[in-house]
Structures are given as structure tokens and as C-alpha cells.
Amino acid sequence: MHSFGYRANALLTFSITILALMCAMASVSDNFNTPTTSAQVQVLNINWFQKQPNGNDEVSMTLNISADLQSLFTWNTKQVFVFLAAEYETPKNSLNQISLWDGIIPTKEHAKFWIHTSNKYRFIDQGSNLRGKEYNLTMHWHVMPKTGKMSADKIVMPGYRLPVEYR
Amino acid sequence: MDWQGQKLAEQLMQLMLIAVSVIAFTTGYLMASFQMMILIYAGGVVLTTLVTVPNWPFFNRHPLKWLDPTELEKHPKPQPSLNTTSKKKSVKK
Numbered sequence: 001m002h003s004f005g006y007r008a009n010a011l012l013t014f015s016i017t018i019l020a021l022m023c024a025m026a027s028v029s030d031n032f033n034t035p036t037t038s039a040q041v042q043v044l045n046i047n048w049f050q051k052q053p054n055g056n057d058e059v060s061m062t063l064n065i066s067a068d069l070q071s072l073f074t075w076n077t078k079q080v081f082v083f084l085a086a087e088y089e090t091p092k093n094s095l096n097q098i099s100l101w102d103g104i105i106p107t108k109e110h111a112k113f114w115i116h117t118s119n120k121y122r123f124i125d126q127g128s129n130l131r132g133k134e135y136n137l138t139m140h141w142h143v144m145p146k147t148g149k150m151s152a153d154k155i156v157m158p159g160y161r162l163p164v165e166y167r
Numbered sequence: 168m169d170w171q172g173q174k175l176a177e178q179l180m181q182l183m184l185i186a187v188s189v190i191a192f193t194t195g196y197l198m199a200s201f202q203m204m205i206l207i208y209a210g211g212v213v214l215t216t217l218v219t220v221p222n223w224p225f226f227n228r229h230p231l232k233w234l235d236p237t238e239l240e241k242h243p244k245p246q247p248s249l250n251t252t253s254k255k256k257s258v259k260k
Contacts, residue, residue: 002173007220011180015212018188022208025192026201075199146201 027148172226187211
């Protein structure tokens with residue numbers, strides 16, 4: 001029996017199998033890309049730094065974020081999610097991460113950027129540990145491919161310090 | 168569709184799809200455009216469907232040659248004997 005329906009079904013299954021194979025190859029081709037990225041963040045100003053009534057420290061700061069993530073983009077990249085986190089150590093927790101800013105980069109053209117902004121999300125410590133605290137600003141990114149596995153990486157920028165006094 | 172046509176349709180379908188996928192992947196990779204790969208492949212699948220799915224005349228160029236009906240008259244089928252037929256009828260009843 002070699003009917004119209006049989007041939008249509010055979011073609012459909014075979015074409016979808018090949019499509020899956022092509023997507024797998026596209027995903028594999030991402031491994032040939034070795035990204036070279038850069039990021040710089042300047043803390044331009046500490047707008048205010050205070051202790052909340054409940055005892056938690058909160059900081060507001062103005063940041064100048066610049067980054068070049070263009071090399072993350074390949075033909076199989078849908079978008080890149082970036083976020084800037086403040087990371088520091090307290091006696092209770094060896095790693096505290098607070099997201100200060102994030103963004104979605106839709107295309108390669110938008111992947112080289114600089115932004116002058118105050119922190120988008122509030123920088124609040126769970127406790128009163130921030131006075132004179134040394135912290136890292138870390139640029140994290142998650143690459144979302146069109147097909148295949150998501151990947152993530154980061155650039156750690158150490159050596160930032162909060163003021164000793166509230167202001 | 169005759170036997171030769173079936174073989175031709177099957178081989179044509181596989182060959183065309185593989186060729187189109189190779190073209191689509193290399194073009195997409197070189198142009199760095201995933202969308203281009205998908206569009207070329209989709210076009211190729213539609214073309215392959217049009218070529219190999221309908222029963223085109225060129226799939227029917229090797230018709231089977233059946234024996235002439237007069238051959239049947241020369242060699243008649245063996246007729247079932249009367250006994251077996253009567254038995255069957257009795258069983259049915």
C-alpha cells in the first residue's frame with residue numbers, strides 16, 4: 001500500500017527528524033565560539049546610606065555600567081540576560097548576592113552598551129553589615145540560544161568599598 | 168503508482184530532503200541567520216511534498232503486465248467438490 005497518506009506521513013516524519021538534526025548541529029556549532037567579553041562598573045555616587053527602622057542597612061548608589069558582550073552572540077543566540085550583582089561576605093553568610101540592575105539584550109547591536117543609572121533593585125542587607133564593607137560587583141549573564149542548552153558566565157570586579165558612616 | 172514509481176518516490180524524497188537540509192544549514196551558518204536556515208528548509212520541504220506526494224504520471228511509467236484473460240479460461244481454477252460445499256452449508260445451518 002503506497003497511498004497519498006502514506007507518502008505524506010513518511011515525508012513529514014523524515015523532514016522533522018532532519019530538522020531536529022539541523023537544530024542539534026546548530027547547537028553544537030556554538031561550541032566553536034569563544035567569547036571575549038569586557039565589563040566596567042564605576043560607582044559614581046552613594047546617594048544615601050542608612051539603617052532602616054527594622055535594622056537592615058540600605059544603600060542607594062549611582063552606577064555607570066559599560067560592557068561589551070557582542071562576542072556572546074552567534075547565529076544561534078536568541079537573547080542574553082545580564083544582571084549586575086553586589087557580592088560580599090558577612091559573618092553569617094559566606095556569600096551574599098544582591099541584584100542591583102538587570103537587562104535583556106535582544107541583538108548583537110545592543111550588546112555593546114553603557115548605562116548611567118541608580119540601582120534598579122534595592123540594595124538592602126539582611127542585617128547591619130554594610131558599613132565599610134568591601135564588596136565585588138559581578139556582571140552575570142545567561143545566554144539563551146534558539147536551540148540547545150542555556151549557558152551562563154560572569155565577570156567579577158573586586159575592590160569596591162562602602163562608606164564607613166551612614167549618610 | 169507502480170512499483171518502480173514507489174521506489175523512485177521514496178528515494179527522491181530522502182535525497183531531496185537531505186540535499187535541502189545541507190544547503191539550508193550551510194547558508195544559515197554562513198549568513199549567520201537561523202531564520203534563513205529555517206526558511207530554506209521549509210521551502211525545500213514544500214517542494215519535496217509537491218514532487219513526491221501526489222501521484223504524478225512519471226511515477227506510472229512501468230505498469231504491471233497482467234496475464235491475458237484468455238489464459239484464465241485455458242487454465243480454470245479447480246472447483247471445490249460438491250461434498251465440501253454441502254458440509255459447509257450444513258455447518259452454517
